[in-house]
Amino acid sequence: MEWMDYVVFSLMGLGILFTVIRLFIGPKLSDRVVSLDTFNMIVIGVIVVLASIFQSNLYLDIAIVYAILAFLETVVFARYLEGKKDDNR
Amino acid sequence: MKYVTTFVTLLLIYLLLAGFTVNEVILGSIVSAILTIILVKYTDFRINWKFPIKLLKFLFIYIPVFIWKLILANLDVARRVLSPKIPLNPGIVKVKTELKGDLGKLTLANSITLTPGTLSIDVEDQYIFVHTVDVKGKSDVENTANIAGPFEKILGGIFD
Amino acid sequence: MTIASYVFLIIGGLFYLLGGLGVLRMPDTFNRIQAGTKATTLGAFSILIGVALANPVWSWISKIIIIIVFIIISNPIGSSAIAKATYNSKNIPDNLVQDALKERGEE
Known part of the structure; x- marks a missing residue:
């Protein structure tokens, strides 16, 4: 069943690829923030699957810390965005 | 009463996360006692039995x-x-x-x-x-x- | 057990893919937020359940429960914060058929 891991990783990798494309072409600043949020959520999934493959419990702690940091990052970017006029950047 | 409830809750959470060994029970009791004193003294919360x-x-x-x-x-x-x-x-x-x-x-x-x-x-x-x-x-x-x-x-x- | 966990993992990967595709394909910011948030929440759920099924040990399951609870609380709040900031930064798409927030400002 090893090959199933490759299928899961390629699905998640395609998701990351799409969000990164949106991160680069996104016409507005808020589009970039949205794609960064989605990107972070996918990376949490990647870390958890890696924990399962390496059979190591510690990766789950990394995933917890990453989730907390991702939430903080989203809120900080939202605060930064608030009150600015969002022209094309 | 407030002290006891807070202490038991914290200790239970600690043990659920760390596992039931003698070492963990001792360390968890110490940590929970310190946290209980800090929480009850410096924060204002009420315990809702419902x-x-x-x-x-x-x-x-x-x-x-x-x-x-x-x-x-x-x-x-x-x-x-x-x-x-x-x-x-x-x-x-x-x-x-x-x-x-x-x-x-x-x-x-x-x-x-x-x-x-x-x-x-x-x-x-x-x-x-x-x-x-x-x-x-x-x-x-x-x-x-x-x-x-x-x-x-x-x-x-x-x-x- | 492994087959069930792989089924959950594949479903989670599919929803992650859909989330990325939604962020790429949707035409305006609010719809991108919607697609991204929903798909990645269920994707993360499914992946975490799959990993918990593959390792049915308490030390794994407790941490996975913490991650699930945190994600389900924080992800909608984060997307709501982005949506509010997007609206307040005057990035309003012109295809809205109704805009209650604008009416609030005029009252």
């Missing part, structure tokens, strides 16, 4: 409905994303809620975000502003019944 019952109600009545709605929402997103021309009729509508507490309103807003085709933008007193992909109702009352109706009853029974 909370466990509320939590059980929340887990067994609310969560199944929520997960079912979440799966429906994802099938809806999948249908929209995969169709070649994306069907859209978006708009921002106002939804009135009867819930009083902050926790109830937070849960309602979160549930609205994760149900099919809706995204809560802002909460102001008794109103939640919701972005919907497909505006169906003509008036605010109709939209309220469509969007918040199924959750409002359940959450009202739990939080109020």
Whole structure:
């Protein structure tokens, strides 16, 4: 069943690829923030699957810390965005 | 009484996370005792004895409905994303809620975000502003019944 | 057990893919937020349940429960914050058929 891991990783990798494309072409600043949020959520999934493959419990702690940091990052970017006029950047 | 309850709760959480060995029980007791003293002295909280019952109600009545709605929402997103021309009729509508507490309103807003085709933008007193992909109702009352109706009853029974 | 866990993992990967595709394909910011948030929440759920099924040990399951609870609380709040900031930064798409927030400002 090893090959199933490759299928899961390629699905998640395609998701990351799409969000990164949106991160680069996104016409507005808020589009970039949205794609960064989605990107972070996918990376949490990647870390958890890696924990399962390496059979190591510690990766789950990394995933917890990453989730907390991702939430903080989203809120900080939202605060930064608030009150600015969002022209094309 | 407050000290004992806080201490037991903290110790239980510590042991659930760390495992039941003698070392962990000793270290967990020390850590929980210090945390209990700090929490009771410097913060102001009340212990609500109805909370466990509320939590059980929340887990067994609310969560199944929520997960079912979440799966429906994802099938809806999948249908929209995969169709070649994306069907859209978006708009921002106002939804009135009867819930009083902050926790109830937070849960309602979160549930609205994760149900099919809706995204809560802002909460102001008794109103939640919701972005919907497909505006169906003509008036605010109709939209309220469509969007918040199924959750409002359940959450009202739990939080109020 | 492994087959069940792989089924959950594949479903989670599919929803992650759909989330990325939604963020890429949707025409305006609010719809991108919607697609991204919903799909990645259920994707993370499914992946975490799959990993918990593959390692049914308490030390794994407790941490996975913490991650699930945190994600289900924080993800809608984060997307709501982005949506509010997007609206307040005057990035309003012109295809809205109704705008209750604008009416609020005029009252």
